[in-house]
Amino acid sequence: MQHRYLIIEGNIGSGKTTLAKYIAENYNYGILLEEFAENTFLPQFYENPEQFAFPLEMSFMAARYKQLKAFFTKQTLPFPVVADYMFEKCLLFAKTNLRKEEFKLYEQFFSLLKPQIPNPQLIVYLHKDVSKLQKNIRNRGRSYEQQIKDEYLEKINNAYLTFMKKNKKAKILFLETNELDFVANHKHFNLIVEKIVNFK
Numbered sequence: 001m002q003h004r005y006l007i008i009e010g011n012i013g014s015g016k017t018t019l020a021k022y023i024a025e026n027y028n029y030g031i032l033l034e035e036f037a038e039n040t041f042l043p044q045f046y047e048n049p050e051q052f053a054f055p056l057e058m059s060f061m062a063a064r065y066k067q068l069k070a071f072f073t074k075q076t077l078p079f080p081v082v083a084d085y086m087f088e089k090c091l092l093f094a095k096t097n098l099r100k101e102e103f104k105l106y107e108q109f110f111s112l113l114k115p116q117i118p119n120p121q122l123i124v125y126l127h128k129d130v131s132k133l134q135k136n137i138r139n140r141g142r143s144y145e146q147q148i149k150d151e152y153l154e155k156i157n158n159a160y161l162t163f164m165k166k167n168k169k170a171k172i173l174f175l176e177t178n179e180l181d182f183v184a185n186h187k188h189f190n191l192i193v194e195k196i197v198n199f200k
Helices: 016-027 041-047 049-072 089-097 100-116 130-140 150-166 186-198
Strands: 005-010 030-032 081-083 122-127 172-176
Touching: 005 016, 016 030, 016 081, 016 122, 016 186, 030 049, 041 049, 049 089, 049 100, 089 100, 089 150, 122 150, 122 186, 130 150, 172 186
Parallel strands: 005 081, 005 122, 030 081, 122 172
Antiparallel strands: none
C-alpha cells in the first residue's frame, strides 16, 4: 500500500467505512471517517425529503469541509491515511436531492471550498446492486435508514457512475463487490488490497 491519501467510496450500505477500518488496522494507516451521526437533519430528511434536503446538504458540506480542513492543516498528520468519503460526495448527493435552483446556489458554495481540500492519490469505489445495499442497510439496523427506497439508492448509484465517467483527473478504481464479502472472508479483503496495490 503506497498511497499516502486513499479514499474508499460507495453508496449507502456499500461497506466503505468497514473497508477503510480494515485497511487502517491491517496496514497501519491513519483513518478519517465521516461524522454523519451528528447530523440532526438526516432522520428528518428521510421522513420529509423536500423540506429538509437543502439544510441537510448544506450541513453535510459544512461538516465535511470543517473536518477535512482541520485534519489536513494539522502539523503532524497520520500519513498514510485512508478516508471513507471524498469531498465531491457533496455534489453527488446534492444534485440528486436538491431542486435545480437550490443546486445552483449549492454549487457556488462548493466551488469556493473545494480548492482548499487536497486530492487523494486514489479513490476506490465499491459498487453494489440495490438489493445488496438494502440487505446491508437492514443488517446494520439504523432506524432512520430503514425507509430508504430502492429508487433513491439507484439514483445515488447512477450519480457515482456519472461522476466516474466524467472525472478525467482523479485516479478511480471501480470494484464490483456484489460477490465479495470482505467481512466474512479474509481472502476477499486480500483480493481488494491486491487490486488497490496493482492499480495503475
